[in-house]
Amino acid sequence: MPPRRPLPTADEAAQILARRRTKPQRRPPPPAGRSLAPLIKSLDERFGKGSAGLAARWREIVGETLARHTEPVRVVKGRAGQPSILEIRVAGPAAAIVQHQAPDILSRVGMMLGDPSVSKLRIVQGPVKPAPGAKQQARKRPKGPLDAATEAQLAQGLSEAPDGPLKAALLRLGREVLRER
Numbered sequence: 001m002p003p004r005r006p007l008p009t010a011d012e013a014a015q016i017l018a019r020r021r022t023k024p025q026r027r028p029p030p031p032a033g034r035s036l037a038p039l040i041k042s043l044d045e046r047f048g049k050g051s052a053g054l055a056a057r058w059r060e061i062v063g064e065t066l067a068r069h070t071e072p073v074r075v076v077k078g079r080a081g082q083p084s085i086l087e088i089r090v091a092g093p094a095a096a097i098v099q100h101q102a103p104d105i106l107s108r109v110g111m112m113l114g115d116p117s118v119s120k121l122r123i124v125q126g127p128v129k130p131a132p133g134a135k136q137q138a139r140k141r142p143k144g145p146l147d148a149a150t151e152a153q154l155a156q157g158l159s160e161a162p163d164g165p166l167k168a169a170l171l172r173l174g175r176e177v178l179r180e181r
Contacts (some may be wrong), residue, residue, distance in 0.1 A: 154175065
């Protein structure tokens with residue numbers, strides 16, 4: 001084992017550091033929210049809360065049942081002093097109900113935002129995110145095997161099917177269907 005080198009003296013260390021200049025450590029940029037907060041606050045004061053203000057009170061505006069199937073997407077500002085348009089996302093066939101209740105919804109939105117603010121409702125069909133705090137209805141799946149008599153009926157019904165992956169898939173499907181009853 002070779003002998004260890006002695007540590008450099010203070011003068012030698014200063015010379016080594018003078019030859020090896022290092023770059024200063026790079027700092028990460030500040031968070032975007034810090035610089036955008038004043039801009040968002042001024043825009044909020046100028047144009048109002050828009051759909052964010054509606055989203056917070058949407059359940060009160062449309063009722064519990066419609067709130068599960070709808071959500072406000074945005075408020076489109078009208079041009080040249082025209083009233084705004086409220087765009088809402090509706091899940092599936094609830095669009096017909098929302099279209100039927102559009103005048104009531106618009107009057108409630110008008111009370112919330114100010115009378116002439118929204119005059120039209122634009123309905124967009126699509127998936128709706130569950131509202132925070134909304135009760136999720138969990139699908140209850142019965143656990144455990146079927147009783148022997150039901151299992152025998154199912155096996156008898158599939159006795160003529162040839163053995164293989166199709167028969168196994170049909171057995172699984174039959175068990176799930178029979179558990180739901």
